[in-house]
Amino acid sequence: MAATTTSSDVKLIGGWPSPFVMRPRIALNIKSVGYEFLQEQLGSKSELLLKSNPVHKKIPVLIHGDRPICESLVIVQYIDAVWASGPSILPSDPYDCATARFWAAYIDDKWFPSLSGIAKAQGEEAQKAALDQVVEGLVLLEDAFVKCSKGKAFFGGDTIGYLDIALGCYLGWIRVTENMNNRKLLDEAKTPNLVTWADKFCSDGSVKDVMPETDKLAEFAKVLMAKFRAPPPN
């Protein structure tokens, strides 16, 4: 589908490794909307970012015309509403919509902190407990997938939807974590449907070019950990 908006109308402030930034990128791809990708440097915040998101000073920020929109899932919903003629991202039924929003909130508020908790866990026992917690969350999401997908390929049905985007953006980081800890988080035994879904998601046309390669992400993770390593306790 030809882009209906020139790329100068739409800018996205972000960074290639960020799962949150991936979300609006996937949404814009689904809608075939061209955009200018303004990448932030790690460790510094551009004037444009600080001016566009003075409250949180975080990426991603979508700038449409001269209007900034902040918070990744708010941006995805905005994109869905503005480019309404493209494939729908949110379910049309209010109940299905509420369900998708519920699981997206669960992923961000409960599950993602457990994933980032793995890197912070001190000692083998704490690490194993942290990894177990992430898997427990994925088992819940496996169950949600079965209910939401109703036998189709994605949470959203035949095509990628809101909840696919909300969870799928973390797949790169899930793989990095699996490699670093030598343990499968998404596995055939406990989360077979999510394993199949993950492959389909990553090979989808709207995701392929914005999903970072696992090796590149792993290198970035090392740089991140070195740069932001917490000072030793007093």
Add this chain to the structure above:
Amino acid sequence: MAESDQVTLLDLWASPFAMRVKIALAEKGIEFESREDDLSNKSPLLLEMNPVKKQIPVLIHNGKPVCESLIIVQYIDEVWTHKSPLLPRDPCQRAHARFWADYVDKKICSLGRMVWSAQEGAKKELIECFKLLEDELGDKPYFGGESLGFVDVALVPFLTWFSMLEHCGNFSMVEECPTLVAWAHRCMEKESVSKSLPDLDKIFGYFMELRKKHEAKKNA
């Protein structure tokens, strides 16, 4: 709205999150059954309807549960479209409203709790957040403009915390945030808000009791 719509709210009288749902239902003129739950002894219905978080509020609409207060408010707005739209039609304004409601959730709730338990630095940060919300309100009567909107519904239940915050943080809301206090009283003039919030003295008393018990446990 179907005549046979069954709407039940799993509720807690002191919960600002449950109040959000009650305000939204009242704005839309929807009759509902309120069922108080006891969080120290959660009902089988709550555990069945919200197995993931096991928390109120839960809206049960024709047997189907909807959880998380702001998600419930959006659901109510999307199902009952006949009156009182809570979210703006314009996508940009809608995004703006969602952003600020999310801000209330991220900041006001946790900072409020920290002020209640006398944590260092919380009061200063909380007042800064309130002032930012005042800037956002500007000279509009409501965050939603001329009528109550999504952000008003998200924030106004925290009016029930104002006296507690003043007492525990030793400051005056009307001195620090006069615009916000005026806005809160304006909201209370609406029946949908005044009938959905508990008596302010009663809830202040409740917080003080809780605080006494909390202090007693700490010093035990």
